[in-house]
Amino acid sequence: MILFESIRWKNFLSTGDQWTELDLQSHNSTLIVGENGAGKSTLLDALCFVLFNKPFRKITKSQLVNSINEKGTKVEVRFSIGKEEYRVFRGIKPNAFEVYKNNKLVDQDAAAKDTQKYLEQSVLKLNFKSFTQVVILGSSTFVPFMQLSAPHRREVIEDLLDINIFSSMNSLLKDRIRDAQTQSRDCDHMLTMHSQRVSAQEKLLGQLREVNQNRQEEKQKKYDDNLATMQDVYKQKSNLANEISNIVSSMGDYESAAKTLSTLRQGQSDKKSELKLISKELKFYQEHDECPTCQQFIDKDFKFAMVGNKTGKGKALAEEIVQFNSDIKEATSIVSAISEQSMKLKELNSDLSAIERDYVRLEFENLRIQDEIIKLQQSTPNIDQEEEHLFSLQKDYNITKDDCAEVSRTLDEYQVVSNLLKDSGIKSQIIKKYVPIFNSLINKYLQSMDFFVNFTLDEEFNEVIKSRFRDEFSYASFSEGEKQKIDLALLFTWREVARMKNSVATNLLILDEVFDSSLDTSGTNELLQILRSLGNNTNVFVISHKGEILVDKFLRTVKFEKINDFSKMSDDS
């Protein structure tokens, strides 16, 4: 409960450079009287300005400065909440705003806006709108509850029920939801990126494996081709070997054949020499009858015998020479056949060694290929490296996925909490419970002012008013006096609820000109009765022109009057 103790102001509206100070706690009821413009309603502006930095009437802050003195505007209010004593001071020209708690300046370094927030949210626990709804009624600029928009009605009720904490939580939560949504979007982006990286790596790995497989297959094919070639080569080799062995086994001895030929040639040559000699001797015997050397006569018979002998020998020799010719021809053909075969053998042997070299080369090549295939199968450094990389990418992806799941879980939780904190959530459950209480209190106060209508606020704070004779009635249709009764009933209801909730309960109640305009005599009496029933905890201030009628109904009367253009206050107590 906020217990207002005193307020004072100077250079404020029509008040001059001397403090006007009003004790707010000393009397349960105070009547404030004075002529038009005397400075009575100034109290409301002083109170609203000092607490909320906002005049009650619709003027700017600078219009609060006294127009004659033009500076030094100061307002100070004292109040207590429980054991804590507060003093709030505000000034214009120079600007000042100070909050003292137990005589210690609060939060000197913080910006004025933060101190204002602290004052409204942590100390008073109500804002300008709620304050005016539970403390003030009836001045010309006052907006009655019934003329507030639905969201503003809700704001006032939330203050009264002390459930605006849910709204604060909701606005904090909105920031968190926004952050989480940003995170979630980032997450989606990251996840796509990681998953793209993983699939690109998988593709690369697939290609590497395919290349490896192709190379293995190529090598295997070369190996198989080599094997087939080797089989061919082997066949050729054994054919050649066979041919060679056939030639070797059928081939005669060159040495002896050559020797035979040479012997034959020598024999023929000998015979030819012999024939030459015999021919010479024959010629000698045919041409000579005496020896040219010894000149001895050659006997005719001898000569004849010798010619016959030599001719016979010559003939035999000639035949022998002819015989030699065919033998030599035969021996020559044998020798040349043997040498031809030997040439062929040489060729074949060279072919065989070429084939054998080929075979060995293929054998070596296949050994190498086998080795390479094993290497391709077993040791794949590129693939191993890329597999490792893929593994780390998958790990990254999984971590991101877990993180994203966490973010989306958090977001889900926030959504659940947000649903609870929404106007239709917990608050509406609480409000739902209070709405019947509001309605029964409002109707109770209406009845005590002899106004018999059935007034109901629904959960959206829209009113349904049923009169006895007509079905439904809107607030605007009622007369000014009736409207004032409804406004009063609501004011008392909010005060009652505030007292029950101990939320924005305060001792102060200021009614500005409520008695003057619309209320008739019986209405006035009923209102006075209600005011008396408010008890010792309330300090009522009634601003009125009807001083004469009301004066004996109040414990104190305060009078405002304007002297030399400045408002002055005098207190009868």
Ligand SMILES: Nc1ncnc2c1ncn2[C@@H]1O[C@H](COP(=O)(O)OP(=O)(O)OP(=O)(O)O)[C@@H](O)[C@H]1O
């Ligand atoms: N800046 C200012 N400097 C000096 N006087 C001002 C300034 N602003 C307003 N005033 C005057 O101050 C007075 C304000 O008085 P206030 O509204 O408190 O009168 P009131 O006693 O409530 O009168 P009523 O009975 O007509 O409501 C008016 O006379 C107004 O003209």
Ligand SMILES: [Mg+2]
């Ligand atoms: Mg006034």
